[in-house]
Amino acid sequence: MVKVETAILPGGVVSRPGSTTDYKTGTWRVKKPTVDLNKCTGCLICWIYCPEPAILKRHDGKIEFNYDYCKGCGICAEECPPKAISMVEE
Amino acid sequence: MSLLQPKTLKPMSTSEAVAYAVKQTNVDVIAAYPITPQTIIVERLSEYVNNGELDAEYVAVESEHSAMSACVAASLTGARVFTSTASQGLALMHEVLYIASSLRCPIVMAIANRALSAPINIHCDHSDVMGSRDAGWVHIFVENGQQAYDRIFQAFRLAEDEDILLPVGVNIDGFFLSHAVEGIATISDNEAAMFLPPRRTKYYVDSSMPMTFGAFALPDWYFEIKEQVASAIEKVPKKLAEVEKTYYQMTGRMYGHVGAYKTEDAEVGLVCAGSAAATAKFAISRLREKGIKAGLLSIRLFRPFPVESILPHVKGMKALVVMDRAMSPGAPSAPIGQDIKTMLYDAGINIPVANFVYGLGGRDISAAEFESIILKMVEDLRSGRPIERGVRYWGLRS
Amino acid sequence: MEVRFHGRGGQGVVTAARLLAEACLLENKYSLSFPEFGPERSGAPVRAYVRISEEPIEVRSLVYDPEIVVSIDPRISSSTEILMGLDEEGTVVINSKNVSDSLLKAISSKPRVKLFYLDARGIALSLGDARFENSAMLGAVAKATGVVSLGSLESVLKTRFKGTVLENNLKAMQLGYDKVGQA
Incomplete structure (x- = not known):
């Protein structure tokens, strides 16, 4: 378990914004998403649906994954209209 | 004041x-x-x-x-x-x-x-x-x-x-x-x-x-x-x-964590909280006129329980009567009774505590009733009768 | 000094007790007024209490042995229940045209009790509204007991009411003061 090493403020307030980025949830994954860039249309439906967000937008408009935070939930693969994303074993 | x-x-x-x-x-x-x-x-x-x-x-x-x-x-x-x-x-x-x-x-x-x-x-x-x-x-x-x-x-x-x-x-x-x-x-x-x-x-x-x-x-x-x-x-x-x-x-007004009245030389202390404590104060003043050494401790700060403010008053008392306007069914004492007894135990004071539940659902308690509760305690102490431990119910239809 | 008011929900019993307590404050006496706590229901029997003292008031229990009993309701005025716990030298002030035999009989065991009566309903209705009954009774209480002056009661009324409502309440109070009789 990753600990956020700061003094405990009253009421457990976390005063530093974005502290959840310290918590790399990518270790939770069983399967990881991969993208077939030939099929990817850059519609970014996956980007909208990703709960983390672990979908990153590339300069060419297509997508890649931030595996530090991707929990492997598979929602992106389920929602991808051209079925460009597939879940594969680590 | x-x-x-x-x-x-x-x-x-x-x-x-x-x-x-x-x-x-x-x-x-x-x-x-x-x-x-x-x-x-x-x-x-x-x-x-x-x-x-x-x-x-x-x-x-x-x-x-x-x-x-x-x-x-x-x-x-x-x-x-x-x-x-x-x-x-x-x-x-x-x-x-x-x-x-x-x-x-x-x-x-x-x-x-x-x-x-x-x-x-x-x-x-x-x-x-x-x-x-x-x-x-x-x-x-x-x-x-x-x-x-x-x-x-x-x-x-x-x-x-x-x-x-x-x-x-x-x-x-x-x-x-x-x-x-x-x-x-x-x-x-x-x-x-x-x-x-x-x-x-x-x-x-x-x-x-x-x-x-x-x-x-x-x-x-x-x-x-x-x-x-x-x-x-x-x-x-x-x-x-x-x-x-x-x-x-x-x-010019100050109340303290506990409202103590005539506790300096009191043999019996009455512990109470809320409006009944005001009525009890009147009862204590009447008992004093009769030469009964009774004192009042009105719990004004209840949480945290003001142990340090209460203890100096109870040192020297022979017994306490704790009046609770709530039950704690199945517990060894009613709520304030629990706190008082814990406080006494920690301080190494072993005096009898009579714990009464009174006035549930708005049943009134009069100054005369407080007087009789304390008088009974004083008599029991004088005659050497053991004080009933545990919770009792005051003013309950028998 | 302890006072007990009897009446029914809607007759201003609690208000009468409060007005009396406020008038006592004006006369530099400590006072406490409180209703016989219950769900307020129009027409149901209601009690309210006043404690008056030269010293700050400690006791918060109900009143068990009042020096003064006031009945604001004509029907309750014939009930001996109003005498419960009354001080041996107490005073009773009832809203009634006359005094019932049962009440007179019950009171005979306390020969030093003084009994006053006033047709407060008649006064209130002559002013156009039965709701002025409580003011008329307060006027009667001032005269019969001397516990408070009419002037202090009038001052309190002036802080609460305005216009014709105030005028009629003041009239009712004055008439109550003038017309109350001893049985």
Whole structure:
């Protein structure tokens, strides 16, 4: 378990914004998403649906994954209209 | 204590006095749901807001659960927040009470103490507050309208102190106090503003400096965060004494953590809380006229339990009578009885304690009844009869 | 000094007790007024209490042995229940055209008790509204007991009411003061 090493403020307030980025949830994954860039249309439906967000937008408009935070939930693969994303074993 | 001439006092019910005090604190947010016998407090406050006499946000919620939830949210923005409830309303708030204390929200709540159903009953007892006594709130009992008025200001100043940051309940006996009209000495709006400047707090919800409030805490952090509540509430007796001292300098009125009367040479001490303690004081004065060495300890600060303030008074006493206006079914003692006995054990004082539950559902207790309870204890002590341990019920139909 | 008011929900019993307490404050006496706590229901029997003292008031229990009993309701005025716990030298002020035999009989065991009566309903109706009954009775209480002056009661009324409502209440109070009779 990753600990956020700061003094405990009253009421457990976390005063530093974005502290959840310290918590790399990518270790939770069983399967990881991969993208077939030939099929990817850059519609970014996956980007909208990703709960983390672990979908990153590339300069060419297509997508890649931030595996530090991707929990492997598979929602992106389920929602991808051209079925460009597939879940594969680590 | 300085006494003001009656003609200089304002006639107000305790509920009206509480509402007037809250108005003078320049409260920012009130979220409340009406319930007998608290209704007049929130009615008056909604009138003040409606008339423009009080510039506050009055949130008319659909339940007490929502009332306390709204209070928590408002308090986290740094606002000064008030609510009021009673009985079933406090019970419905229950889970949010813990959130208020653990998120360190300095909310002030007037509780017009009332019995819990069933049977349904609208009258006074302390079952409501006793049911939530472990929720991490500071609890103060008052004996009359003047104390209620004064304690509202003190409660806000105590609650909002950055060393404390805990919610405070001001407990007002339903009907016996809430609906009783008497002369109240008030402070000016200017004095109120001096005593209670606008709330300033370090951590609050503000989109320009984002922070996380109410984060999930796993076994690695939860315990420490809860312990903070306990260590903060331990600071209350000292802090409240300071707050009272400042208030005393302004008004000449001071109540202390415990209302001690004739305890110096008392053989039997009576422990009580709320309006009945005032009646008991009269009973003690009558017993003293008869040469009976009895004394009164009125529990004014109930949470934290003011052990250090009580102990000096009980040293030298031969027995205590503890009167509880709430039950703790199946427990070895009723709520205040439990605290008193724990305190005595820790201090190595082994004297008999008679613990009575009285006055549930608004059943009255008179000064004459208090006299007979104490006289019985005095006789038992003199004759060497053993004092019955455990909980007994006073004034129950036999 | 302890006072007990009897009446029915809607007759201003609680208000009468409060007005008396407020008038006592004006006369520099400590006072406490409170209703016999219950769900307020129009027409149901209601009691309210006043304690008056030169010293700050401690006792918060109900009143068990009043020095003064006031009945604002004509029907309750014939009931001996109103004498419960009355002080041996107490005073009773009832809203009634006359005094019932049962009440006279019950009171005979306490020869030093003074009994006063007033047709407050008649006075109130002559002013156009039965709701002025309580003011008329307060006037009667002032005269019969001397516990408070008519002037103090009038001052309190002036802080609560305005216009014709105030005028009629003041008239009712004055008439009550003038017309109350001793049995």
